[in-house]
Amino acid sequence: MAETYKIVIGLEVHVQLLTKTKLFCGCRNKFGLPPNSATCPVCLGLPGSLPVMNREAFRLALKAALALNCRIASHPGHPPGFTKWDRKNYYYPDLPKNYQISQYDLPFSHDGWLEINVARDPKKEFTPKRIGIIRAHLEEDAGKNTHDESGRGGDTRVDLNRTGTPLLEIVSHPDLNTPEEAITYLEEVRLMLRELGVSDCEMQEGSLRCDANVNIHVPQPDGTHHETPLVEIKNLNSFRAVGRAIKYEAERQYEEFRKDTRGEYRFGKWLKETRGWDDTRGQTEGQRHKEEAADYRYFPDPDLVPVVVSQEQIAAVKAEMGELPQQQRSRLVGQYGLTAYDAGVLTAKGRRTVAYFEAVAAAVGDGKTAANRMSDLIFPALSDRREEIDAFPVPPAGFADFLKKTGPLSKQDRVHLLGHMLDHGADVDRAMEATGIKPQTFDEGTLRAKVAEAVAANPKAVADFKKGKDAAKMSIVGAVMKANRGVPNDVVRRLVDEELAKA
């Protein structure tokens, strides 16, 4: 069945950069300071003050752009690497100069892409999709207005601490086609920028912000399609809100489209509309039509000199960039035989977790086991203990030792043992001593006899197995393991297979 319509989504993401100081002055770049305490004549826009570019901000932005596979300031008619600052003019009390220093026609980076997994079941498969990046540019953040919402008409309060914070704006092509893809893209951007130390990407604190441009394409019988007018959705305060808002907006646009009998909607009476997402009511609400929008009168900021990015600078930033999430996932799959899903889980947990994993994998000589045991044992323990991997009391060598010595044990026993190690700071040997949980010495002949007994005692399971029910086999394995605590699971399985074959 042909789909009713296709959703077309482009995202504009703003991230604050993790610099010590602001983009054009020496004030602290820090969230949560007392109002107007991190300000100076420059970010207050006092007369006579002048901006000076923060080189560290530019370096971080360059790192992000290179990770997004962007070209660096490659503009026809200009020398390679040439980029400049422009003023975007508009009046608002949170913008003391009444212009924002931004980049207009010659952004420092453009034409990149980011690969995301768009598999229907991302837990099982990896279906790559490249999302185009139109441009990523640097600009200064505005301050924050707090309006009196009591209805008593009190003053609006302006906090200029945020004014001048370095912001990287990343504009994607409209290559995203589902709410899930949009969220996956955001997760990938966030992971990458966190890993690179470019931004902490905390949506709650506003260090990552996102606007979504959404419309739908409705296929027509003649093979063409109608496009609804573009809507920019603002006020998206969580990834979940992004997904919900896109879904709502697509459905709303389709309804509008269906109701439209005069063809106004279809044929672009409105160019672009801005709508705000109301998370409580779960709907978007009209704000203004873009054709009435401000004319920002962009022009080059004469207070700042153009920047020319050299090949050496690019090489230096690349050299310190390290492995990017996408490269890492591919390597984990190739080098350790992990599934795309497992590789994705490890990568999503960050570089330090991957380093821990690689140390364990090297020590036990089996990446798959290392990954599975980390998922079974370490991740739940970290989340219980509200700990980061760095603080985990069992180092990779200790965990590898634990895995080698607990191979034959059941999952339950391993959880118990590890719990003891964590609670008492013990190594695996002392934990086994203390708990009495340890692999049993066994004689394969004796064990085979017990397996044979269990097979004989479960004719129904045998019959089910013969009919093709794999689970039936596991019930026999389970029964043997339960009756013979501490015997190796893999040996039991092999014996059960062999005995069933005979049965």
Next chain:
Amino acid sequence: MSLADKTAAELVALQAAGGASAAEVADAFLAAVRDREPKLRAFVSVDEAEVKRQAATVDAKRRAGQPLGRLAGVPVAVKDVLCTRGVRTTCSSKILDNFVPPYDAHVVERLKAEDAVILGKTNMDEFAMGSSTENSALQTTRNPWDTDRIPGGSSGGSAACVAGRQAPVSLGTDTGGSIRQPAALCGVVGVKPTYGRVSRYGLVAFASSLDQIGPFARDVTDAALLLEAVAGHDRRDSTSVDRPVPVYTRTVNDPVAGLRIGVPKEFFGEGLDPEVETAVRAALKEYEKRGATLVDVSLPHSPYALAAYYIVAPAEASSNLARFDGMHYGHRTKQKADLIGTYSKSRGEGFGKEVQRRIMIGTYVLSSGYKDAYYVKALKVRRLVKKDYDEAFERCDVVMGPTTPTAAFRIGEKSDDPLAMYLSDVYTVSCNLAGIPGMSIPCGFTAGGLPIGLQLLAPPFEEEKMFRIARMYESVTDWHTRRPGV
């Protein structure tokens, strides 16, 4: 001769020799200010107690044997567009009439570091927009040579106070001629340095890509002295250039051998007053007598420079002046209004007519649909003007011509005709568009006794040579020693 008749260099030497104290010098100039201010109205603020305190500090340092700066005890007047910590800085505008900056402009810091005494803040055209100082919202400054006439502008107060012996030297700013034009009309020396030579930090911006701070003085040596004190790199201004500042005063008396003077025909065309032309031609003759060669050069794009200037400068101004909105500082309307209403009423009440005109022009030329035809095209002209100078300087050391088409005009004569007013900048704006240094030195008087200025334009960062060339003429003439009757 009163102390107030002495040059800055003479005052430095006199004080160093124990011939006068900084306090005595300050008192002499404060007396001159009191005496002539009712006629000239050059200053918007003079804090006598503060001036005396600064002078006393210099004297104390000297008595204690501490090292002193190169302007020790020299009173310096400062255009009211330069921020002074704790001292009201108005830009001669109502919108900033209550603005007290929490910091000093870089040049004011430099003056203080050189132990100068800040004498007061001088009147100007509002936000440096104008050529007569009539656009001041505070007062009208008079030309010391004829108090019915304008002193020029926009740095009219800084020019008038030096000509009127109220200050030995002063600082002004020059965006399209605002130092050189009033210097010419008041018969003093005025220098616009190379763009980037002096930090603009603390200069309330009019047109950031054109603004430069420079000295007014009664002779070339004093101008050189003041410039070497305030010039140099400042990390707070990205456009300030990091290259060493020559000690101009050390070489100012060395003539330039084999001097080649470029004379552009475009500077001697229609609109040039014959008396001004005669004086300028005579000055060129004087140079020839001293061994210089006159070279015909062409600046073919200079007829378009004024038009380009009156697009680029207002465009930048429309953005630079956006911050004066009554929200965070400065004048806010007393009328009750919503946000947009508060903006427009505060700005409507705070800005004068000429400032409003330029904000509107600037807003218009940057608006979508018009930007390419005006702003972008003006930038192209600007590049061509720069290229004209680059080519001219391949054939000469300096370009010379009149600073202004006429001598000082009467108060009110052009105030209702902005185009006529803009034309008084016709010879000065191209220097700012090209970013090169320029200066005006006295080169004669009209029959009516009004001063005439000779303009010198030099390649970027060749102020040192420009001063030497200026001094070659000054050393054989006495125009700069004449005093107005005021």
